Amino acid sequence: MYENVEMRQVLGNVLEELMDKDERIVVIDADLAKANGTLNLRKKFPERAFDIGIAEQNMASVAAGMAAYGFIPFICSFTPFTTRRICDQIAISIAYAKRNVKIIGTDPGITAELNGGTHMSMEDIGVIRSIPNMVIFEPVDAVQLAKAMPKIVEYDGVVYIRTLRKSSPIIFSDDYEFDLFKADTIREGKDVTLFAAGIMVKEALEAADILKAEGIEAEIINIHTIKPIDREAVITSAKKTGAVVTCENHNVMGGLKSAVAEVLIEECPVPLKAIGVQDHFGEVAKLDYLKKKYHMTANDIVEAANQVIAKKR
Amino acid sequence: MDRNEIIFLEDKSRHIRRLIVDEIGKLGVGHIGGCLSAVEGLVVLYYKAMNIDPKNPHMEGRDRFIMSKGHAGPALYAVLADKGYFDISELDTLNRPETNLPSHCDMLKTTGVDMTAGSLGQGISCAVGMAKASKIKKDNAYIYCMVGDGETQEGQVWEAAMFASHSKLNNLIAFTDNNKMQIDGNTKEIVSVEPLADKWAAFGWNVLSVDGHNVEEIYNAIIEAKKSTDKPSMIILDTIKGKGVSFIEAMGAANHSTPISEEQRIKALEELK
Missing domain, CATH: 3.40.50.920 (Rossmann fold)
Known part of the structure; x- marks a missing residue:
């Protein structure tokens, strides 16, 4: 059912379903909602889906503040800007304070293609992996991403989701059983x-x-x-x-x-x-x-x- | 505020300063200057302005306070202990192994601390997040936050400022503890943040400037800030780093973090009688 469906479309659709079910979920973008498939969420959830502008540091700490208030924020951008750019905000406002924030980075590594060297995160896993309390998830295809998202919401803790934006060949079957912590x-x-x-x-x-x-x-x-x-x-x-x-x-x-x-x-x-x-x-x-x-x-x-x-x- | 309330808050401020001097003095070193400059702001908030219940520290809809200049943790701990969030004897554990009272504020350790802060510039963003969250929940809470004047050199402060006014977060009332000093010297000589009031106004905030050691002025500013219908408020507190203890004040910027000998502790307590 996901053949030729872009990962960002899956991301947007699954987030919409999850936000319908769970009022604690908020989605914050830093001027890349169009690129990441999260823009339409604002129509349905004008309060819980919003743009913070091109200000990723603020995005991370605002999310931590909202998490301290009981919300489950997803913060979204390209991988370099949700990791190396805001490493300290992730470390202190989010991970050290154990705030339940989910971090979505798209276009990892060489998949940034024509955006080139400035936008290619070759170090994001290394940066995030060395921070305690972090979970790092990288989906293979749309099936795995769709199955993972509810589990990521269920999990009470910080998760970094490192995902392709475009479509990926489908590897997993629809009846595949996903466990966040099992390879x-x-x-x-x-x-x-x-x-x-x-x-x-x-x-x-x-x-x-x-x-x-x-x-x-x-x-x-x-x-x-x-x-x-x-x-x-x-x-x-x-x-x-x-x-x-x-x-x-x-x-x-x-x-x-x-x-x-x-x-x-x-x-x-x-x-x-x-x-x-x-x-x-x-x-x-x-x-x-x-x-x-x-x-x-x-x-x-x-x-x-x-x-x-x-x-x- | 009537005369008795003013006297109560002034006495309380003196008492909190004694607790801070004792807390840091018994340890022998700490961020004494920026703790003493913040006292009246904290006292007006915790003993007059905030909707809180020390017996129910996680009360729904309570007001929040975020100490963005997280190194003033010991000042906040003195207030929280005096309010009964935890036993007053805990103040003697400051920065000792396994303490619940670390140099910089930690919400996971200290009852009554609403947000972890210490890496400068982040606390104000967290406060903005809480103000946004409160608006969504419609719980009518006020979110208070204190930044340092030196801290406003951090770019993140202005990212937070821009988003807060854009989002019309009139439930956010922040203070600048404008003691005009930072670790390396006087703020105006390191990198000037002036004109501070104009900056916050230009970022769309409702700005009030008061004597940061005058409890009545501070309280009136909070009342004024609460009248704001569509803007967050910044109350700039004109303060003195090390306020209340003459030899600490006289150290100037060197009082940011300084050793306090037993003789100095006793001398300071004498002065705060």
Whole structure:
């Protein structure tokens, strides 16, 4: 039912349903409501959906104040502006004060495409992950996003939702059961584990098909919640396959690679390679071009998988 | 306000100053200057203006106070303890391990503290959020907030100011504790925030300027602010950093955070008798 539906449309629709049911939910935008699919909420909820102007710091602390009053605010912008720009407001007004605010960032990493380097958050997960009390969720497709939103409202605490705005190939079926704190095994395998998040799940699936033709069985685990990471899922799969490739649309420092490696280095050290942005800034270009340039394609994953398998003892 | 009420609030202010000096003096160091300058504003709020119940600190529809200049926590704690939000003996735990009274305000630790603050510029935004929330809930609460004059160098203060007036938050009454000093020196020499009243007026606020150590003037300003039908109010309190203790006042900007010896504590308490 979500084929070719943009993620932002899902976001707007699900928020409308949730706001209908729960009067505590408010949605605050910083002049990107049109871009993020939240503009129409204002027609139906003129008090609970509003624009704060281009003032993200104020947005974060206003949300914290509203949360102190019993509301559940969603604050929305592009990923760089809901994370690195307002890191201190998130840390102090929201996380340190344990205010129940949900943070929506769209266009993560290279998906900012033609907005270019200034708008490409390669560090947002790293910034947010190092703040206590945070949950970080990155959906793969519209199905997962739609199923996650009610759970995120149910969860009493800060959640950072890092999502694509445009449409994404549908990976999950409509009867998929979502658990915010449990990773999803998308494909089982015994030779190598591909831990993937967001847009990189599609690349991992293509990589697994290529590997299968080579006689290699890759396991694919979607880490949709990067913090707190599902340690058990990471350890169980790494023990089974003995080789790991992480696949993320983020700097390979501070994000998924770091989160997975932090678990494995303590519990089950195995050969590991990281596919992602190799510690540099972004630039303007379409997604396919950037994936190739930054070595984030299915072929790059295949190559990394072969390297870690070769390193197995 | 009648003469007896004025005398009560003046006596109370002197008493709160004694509690602050004791609280910080027994520890031996703290943000004494900016605590002492804030006293009359806090006393008028907590003993006269605010709709609160110390026995029911989470009362629905109560007025809120956010100490945006969060380093004045010890001044607020003295008031909250004296009001009965917690036992007065807790003041002796200030900044000791496992205390409920940390340097900067923490709503998760201290009964009666309505919002965590300390990273400057954020508290006023939180207050704006509460004023907006109160409007949606229609609970008729007033949201009070105190910022420092130095704090208004933070850009976030003006983001908050712009949004509050745009949203017609007339239930928001803020104070500037204009003691004209900050850590590195006199505010006008570091980065001047003047003309402060004009700035707030230009941002669409109802602005009142009063002697920040005159309880009657402060109370009258609050009454005046409550008449505002469509604007948030800023009451600029003309204050003296370290007010009430001559040797602390004489230190100037150096009194922002300073060691207080046992002799100094006793001397200060003598002066506040």
